[in-house]
Amino acid sequence: MPEAASQAQLDALVVIFTEFYYWLTVAIMFLIHVGFCMYEVGASRRKNMMHTLMKNTMVIPLVTITFFLFGWWIYFAFPNGPFIFEGKGLIDAPNAVPWSELMGTHLGGPSINNATDVDTNALWSRLNGVFWAAFLLFSWTAASIVSGSVIERIRSGSFWLIAVLVGSCTWIIDAAWGWHYDGWMVKLLGYHDAYASGVIHAIAGGAALGVLVHLGPRIGKFRADGTPRNIVPHNPWLVTIGLFLIYTGFWGFYVACNVPIIDAASIGAEGDAFTATNIYLTPTTLSAITFNFLMSLTGGLMAGYIISKGDAFWTYSSGLAGIIAASAGNDLYHPIEAMFVAVIGVWIAYRMHFWVERRFKIDDAVGAVAVHGYAGFAGLVIAGFMLWGHPSSGFEGYAPITPWGQLAGAVIMFWVLGFLPTFVLAGILKAAGVLRIPEKLELAGLDFADFHDRYLSEEDVAAAEYEEARRHGVVK
Amino acid sequence: MSTTPVESWAVDLNTLGPVYPFVGIEAVLVIAAVVFWVGWHFLQMSMESKAYQEDLVLLEDPQAFERAYANGDRRPKKE
Numbered sequence: 129m130p131e132a133a134s135q136a137q138l139d140a141l142v143v144i145f146t147e148f149y150y151w152l153t154v155a156i157m158f159l160i161h162v163g164f165c166m167y168e169v170g171a172s173r174r175k176n177m178m179h180t181l182m183k184n185t186m187v188i189p190l191v192t193i194t195f196f197l198f199g200w201w202i203y204f205a206f207p208n209g210p211f212i213f214e215g216k217g218l219i220d221a222p223n224a225v226p227w228s229e230l231m232g233t234h235l236g237g238p239s240i241n242n243a244t245d246v247d248t249n250a251l252w253s254r255l256n257g258v259f260w261a262a263f264l265l266f267s268w269t270a271a272s273i274v275s276g277s278v279i280e281r282i283r284s285g286s287f288w289l290i291a292v293l294v295g296s297c298t299w300i301i302d303a304a305w306g307w308h309y310d311g312w313m314v315k316l317l318g319y320h321d322a323y324a325s326g327v328i329h330a331i332a333g334g335a336a337l338g339v340l341v342h343l344g345p346r347i348g349k350f351r352a353d354g355t356p357r358n359i360v361p362h363n364p365w366l367v368t369i370g371l372f373l374i375y376t377g378f379w380g381f382y383v384a385c386n387v388p389i390i391d392a393a394s395i396g397a398e399g400d401a402f403t404a405t406n407i408y409l410t411p412t413t414l415s416a417i418t419f420n421f422l423m424s425l426t427g428g429l430m431a432g433y434i435i436s437k438g439d440a441f442w443t444y445s446s447g448l449a450g451i452i453a454a455s456a457g458n459d460l461y462h463p464i465e466a467m468f469v470a471v472i473g474v475w476i477a478y479r480m481h482f483w484v485e486r487r488f489k490i491d492d493a494v495g496a497v498a499v500h501g502y503a504g505f506a507g508l509v510i511a512g513f514m515l516w517g518h519p520s521s522g523f524e525g526y527a528p529i530t531p532w533g534q535l536a537g538a539v540i541m542f543w544v545l546g547f548l549p550t551f552v553l554a555g556i557l558k559a560a561g562v563l564r565i566p567e568k569l570e571l572a573g574l575d576f577a578d579f580h581d582r583y584l585s586e587e588d589v590a591a592a593e594y595e596e597a598r599r600h601g602v603v604k
Numbered sequence: 605m606s607t608t609p610v611e612s613w614a615v616d617l618n619t620l621g622p623v624y625p626f627v628g629i630e631a632v633l634v635i636a637a638v639v640f641w642v643g644w645h646f647l648q649m650s651m652e653s654k655a656y657q658e659d660l661v662l663l664e665d666p667q668a669f670e671r672a673y674a675n676g677d678r679r680p681k682k683e
Contacts, residue, residue: 175672190641190644193637193640193641194641196637197634197637197638197641226630226634226637227630227631227633227634228630229621229622229627229630230622231630232622232624232630233622233623233624234621234622234623235617235620235621235622235623236617236618236620236621237617237618237619237620237621238619238621239621239622240609240621240622240627240628241627241628241630249621253621283652284648284652285645285648285649285652286649288645288648289645562649562653565656566656566659566660568660568663569656569659569660569663571669571673572659572663572669572672572673573672576659576662576663576668576672577655577658577659577662579671579672580662580668580671580672583671
């Protein structure tokens with residue numbers, strides 16, 4: 129076979145394998161959202177469960193349509209940051225604007241009306257949809273994290289505006305800045321966050337906190353003396369199965385953060401090797417992240433069990449927090465290092481949750497700020513020490529990983545892009561009187577109208593049955 | 605005649621780019637999607653406010669409130 133032909137076939141196989149790889153991650157990541165829905169419904173009280181379910185379910189279409197319209201474009205257009213990197217502005221992103229021919233069924237040949245070249249078409253016609261969807265599923269996750277913390281008292285319509293802000297704007301800006309091989313945070317700060325301790329979890333935790341400050345606690349959460357009550361889940365079993373499903377979907381999340389196969393010479397290496405890489409195009413292996421996913425889950429579960437004295441809710445949540453804390457460096461850690469990073473992250477998250485709850489009267493219904501925000505923040509800073517001096521990229525001129533670069537990154541994720549935007553939007557919604565549901569309805573429950581109708585129907589049917597039974601002489 | 609750029613599959617596939625119907629109307633589709641999305645939020649928020657008002661009217665009936673309360677998992681204790 130001629131060499132050119134075999135090279136073309138190899139290139140085609142790489143593209144089609146990559147296309148299938150990302151498609152598969154999307155299917156697996158769907159389970160994260162199933163898990164979040166189960167978890168939230170289980171954690172809510174029976175009087176609110178159907179509204180809680182719908183609040184999270186509608187994140188799917190609303191973040192999807194907006195991620196199609198502008199979220200995907202933001203990722204490619206914003207890596208230069210707020211115009212501070214070499215004074216550069218927005219980057220042209222012909223594959224990601226919503227009117228691009230590459231945002232539809234495209235076989236890779238010449239464009240009809242767009243100006244995209246043949247090479248761009250050949251690559252993105254196969255990868256655009258699956259890569260978009262992988263990032264979209266991250267977006268759902270970011271918005272869903274906020275959803276859990278605000279259950280049982282936020283207006284759904286207001287939450288969905290916040291979900292669009294987080295899911296299709298702020299998180300994807302941070303991805304462009306710090307989760308892109310060309311992002312300004314990677315170049316200037318040496319920011320390293322391979323599996324999204326910061327770019328998904330810290331930002332979503334910070335965003336949840338920004339909303340909670342304005343939203344306030346659920347009625348009855350705090351006693352008159354300020355001490356918190358435990359508002360227990362109506363179905364702890366559903367909560368734990370939901371968390372199990374989130375663990376399962378997390379496998380898809382992890383592998384979606386990788387490029388599965390790339391010619392190492394194209395990312396600054398010597399020789400003719402092929403490798404998998406993280407999102408920054410620095411080499412890692414699926415084997416490494418499998419080791420580290422499971423060992424950080426282990427550290428999280430073991431630490432959570434001890435620190436919460438065997439509480440099922442916090443043990444499961446700590447498994448998640450453990451993975452989240454280790455995620456920033458899980459492309460590189462030794463598995464036992466990943467396990468101990470998880471232990472430290474869980475300890476910080478658990479302690480911080482109850483301290484913030486007592487000190488600031490923050491009612492985070494599912495501990496999302498702690499599990500995602502504090503664990504993610506801690507994980508970024510720990511990675512700065514653990515990976516100190518490691519090259520953040522294979523390309524020339526990038527800063528190495530440092531503790532101060534990671535700390536600055538954590539502050540940007542949690543506070544600047546997480547807390548601040550939702551704090552402002554929630555404040556506007558509160559001022560407009562549409563952030564929180566009416567107090568009487570909160571007491572009766574958001575599903576009040578459904579139950580009311582159901583009771584009237586049941587009473588009506590019962591009365592009819594009783595009348596029928598009397599007619600047949602079954603009862604007097 | 606085809607609504608797509610494809611008249612036959614007996615061609616070199618490398619010569620085919622976009623193959624969805626009505627190539628060229630992408631901008632119109634995007635505008636329609638923006639209107640659908642923004643309009644949905646306005647409609648939903650209006651529906652939600654109306655639903656809350658109706659619920660509050662129903663809640664003026666103490667029996668309805670008791671029913672709602674008893675159905676939740678905070679059933680009041682019987683004296």
